[in-house]
Amino acid sequence: MRYLRILPFSILLFGTLNSLYHADSNEVVTQFMNKMVKAVQSSDRNSIAALFRDDFYFEDCNRNWGKSPAVRYLSGARLDFELHSSKYISTNVIEYSAAITVAGNKFEAVFLLDAKNGILRVFYGKIPHCARNLAVRVNLELME
Numbered sequence: 001m002r003y004l005r006i007l008p009f010s011i012l013l014f015g016t017l018n019s020l021y022h023a024d025s026n027e028v029v030t031q032f033m034n035k036m037v038k039a040v041q042s043s044d045r046n047s048i049a050a051l052f053r054d055d056f057y058f059e060d061c062n063r064n065w066g067k068s069p070a071v072r073y074l075s076g077a078r079l080d081f082e083l084h085s086s087k088y089i090s091t092n093v094i095e096y097s098a099a100i101t102v103a104g105n106k107f108e109a110v111f112l113l114d115a116k117n118g119i120l121r122v123f124y125g126k127i128p129h130c131a132r133n134l135a136v137r138v139n140l141e142l143m144e
Contacts, residue, residue, distance in 0.1 A: 025086040025087055025088055025094045025096070026083060026086050028094060028113070028115055028120065029083055029086045029096045029098075029113060031120070032113060032120040032122070033083065033098070035120070036051050036079065036081075037079050037080070037081070040074045040076075040077060040078075040079040041078075041079070043075050043076040044075075045071050045075050048074055048075060049067065049071045050121075051120070051121055052067045052071065052121055052122055053114055053123040054067060055067075055123060056070060056123050056124070056125075057123070057124055057125075058070060058124070058125040058126065059125070059127065060127055061127055061130030073102070074102065077102050077103040078101070078102070079100070079102055080100075080101040081099065081100050082099040083096060084096075084098055084099065084108075085097050089112075092114060092115050092116040093112055093113065093114060093115065094112070094113040094115055095110065095111070095112055095113075096110070096111055096113060097110045097111075097128075098111070107127055108127065108128065108129060109126065109127050109128070110125065110128055111124065111125040112124040112125070
């Protein structure tokens with residue numbers, strides 16, 4: 001019976017300690033984006049694909065992208081990023097917003113990064129302000 005009283009306290013303490021030891025979300029995202037930039041520069045589609053979950057989904061202003069089209073688009077392109085903000089929205093998921101430049105086209109985007117077990121993979125993204133990103137939308141359509 002005594003152990004039953006200690007169990008909830010132990011669970012609460014463990015959860016609190018675990019949340020205190022989260023790596024800084026900005027550092028995690030910067031580490032991930034640096035890997036992405038290197039993979040894209042290498043033009044190795046397998047290296048790029050490894051940074052995306054299979055269920056990756058990106059909402060552009062006029063269409064949606066899956067993992068394969070995103071990997072094809074990024075392969076060999078010039079990629080730069082400027083991180084604006086990031087935060088943990090659950091134990092293993094980081095939401096971040098950034099200015100992304102791909103092949104000379106700059107746009108603002110929000111992404112969800114899976115950080116489970118230290119394996120970093122993006123699984124969702126969207127362009128939140130489409131009116132400002134009209135030029136990017138047109139250029140993405142021309143790339144197909």
